[in-house]
Amino acid sequence: MDKRRLIIGLIIIFAIPLYIWIAYYEIPNKAEVGEGKLQQKPLNHNFATVLPFENEYMGDNSNTNGLVESLPLSEFKGTIEMDPEQHSLLVHYNANTVELDGQAEQAVLYNSTAAFVLLGNLQEFTMQFTDESFTVKRIQVESWFGTEFNDLKDPDIFEEKVQNPIGAAGAEKWFEVYTGGKMK
Template sequence: MKNKIIIVLFIIGIILFGWMNLFYIPAEEKAMEEETLQQLNPETHDFSKVLAYENMYMGNATNNAQLFQSLPLQNYLNGYEQDSKIHLLIVNYKDLEGLPQQHIQKSIIYNTTAAFVLIKNLEQIELRFPTESFFVKRENVERFLGDLEELLDPEVFEEKVQSPLNNAVLEEWIVQYTSI
């Protein structure tokens, strides 16, 4: 009798193990994969996931790196430089070949806005790509969007930054951000 119970429990264990491998684990992996893809896109990125990188000072290089590793274009990063004296962060990117220009422009707007919202004394960001660079100043972003402190609320960030990216004339937005 004892052996029959052990055999039945063993068979139930195998069935449960098989069920988890067939249904539960793949569904969980698929959900994680979908979330990762959403975080790569400025239209679907979840801003609340980067709030942990809010910092008063840009001198924390690890924090800055982790922030940009959590934003769109993260898989194209190619190093960072910073000059704390003039509050400048330089983010280098690899070749973006194959990415649509609109995706790149939306990411530039999204990433620089997020950085200025989260890093309080950051004044300038230069995004360097192999063929061009974009130099964005905090004052331009503030002139365009108003008080950046309000954008700490993910719903406000989505309303004022993320949602308008879908309808905006991106070239005009980039010009506003990068004008001297």
């Protein structure tokens, strides 16, 4: 009987810390990693997470870099270059568009729209991949959305007008208007 109680006691001594570790450390960390991976795709990104980066000026390096790091494809982000005189932003990505299987073009639409909505004086946004580069100008984005452009700061409206249509038919025309090129 004493041997049996000793075994049960040892099991309890090991089981309780193991349960605590799994419940409060392992599971939350895996959920966080999963959420981070979802944020890398334009169709799953939560626009509300980038609202804190709203700024009237694009010249704040840490704010602009924080915005780019919070947008889709940030896992491939290399360096960024800002030209405060031209009000332009160039983001280098360490991936090619073929590897990304259509996500590069979706990210061009999503990221450029988000950047223009949140950075008040940004006039040109370029996403440079290892095999291709896409440049979008503010005037193209504003003309695409017209009077609804300022409403895009609302996450629900952004999801309805930007995020949902990116994966739908007709996104090719939108991409052409933004970049002057064809969507693959």
